[in-house]
Amino acid sequence: MTADAPLRLRLDGKALAQNWRALDRLSGTAMCGAAVKADGYGLGARPVTERLIAAGCRDFYVATWAEAAEIADLCANMSLTVFHGVRAEDMAAALDSPARPCLSSAEQVARWRSAAGGPCDVMVDTGMNRLGVSVEEVRNGLLDGLRIDTLMSHLACADEPDNVMNEQQRTALAALSDATDAARISLANSAGIALGKAYHLDLTRPGLSLYGGIQVEGLASDIRQVAFPEAQVIQRRHIGRGDSVGYNATFTADSDMELAILNLGYADGYLRGFSGTGMARFGDVKCPVIGRTSMDLIAVSVDAASEVGEGDWLSIDYDLRTAASQSGISQYELLTGLGRRYQRVWHE
């Protein structure tokens, strides 16, 4: 990415570190790790990992071995886990990596055993029916003799604190606490941390809230926005009553209007959900998104910002809770969709 991209993501390293420290504190006596999969939820796995190590985090989680390789050098003295375990074609990389697989099926357990792999984590399915060995398999000795660091499960409904499934999953995992030789047991993601002490166990695994996501009120006062998109004005234009804007002419002006055309579009993750709903700002002046989001461009009204012109930068409202309700796009998707065209600029 060139240094003069017309689109940038201002990243607040201090907020990232504070969010981890808040989640660590909220995790009580449990250790607090960090999910840095999907390139650190779109912000950059390496800069995120460096900052979280400096903040005191010691346990990191990625989805694949390629993601593990990206940060393996940073994690040489850390705990690094690959959530998706080991496929046959991962074995060479896995045996060579400082990362542990999180084994999630009898096939993966057998594969790891027969290669005499070292320490591993294990995912137990307690009701989500995504990845994981069954509770019965654990009870029947599937894991006997494995060197397990962390026995974990994953909550399906942590962002719904009243959902009975949370307690069912917690009880199912807790019942296995003596069934294996695992050194640690872990259940909670970001929202799970807010479910309280019974969910913290030995280790928590937040992702979303590190990066500013807030799905439950219990985290609202502690979590700060980390990622701030900013887009440059490519052109300013005047339109009159009856003129339309953008693809399919979904917006028609009912009076004279001033527009700025910004270098930001759905290929940058600013999806069509923001058409007519998103908000840009020039300083404190609100500049609403007008008409439909294009692949690389949006139009915003600058009626209230008479001085805006080519080359100026506007900030894009991206508080994740607000942006999610404006656009109908989940907070996770808002982060991981940010795309490669942003120049990512870390402050601290």
Ligand SMILES: *Cc1c(COP(=O)(O)O)cnc(C)c1O
């Ligand atoms: C992604 C993931 C997490 C982190 O979840 P958040 O909701 O982003 O906090 C934790 N554990 C597992 C198994 C995951 O896949």
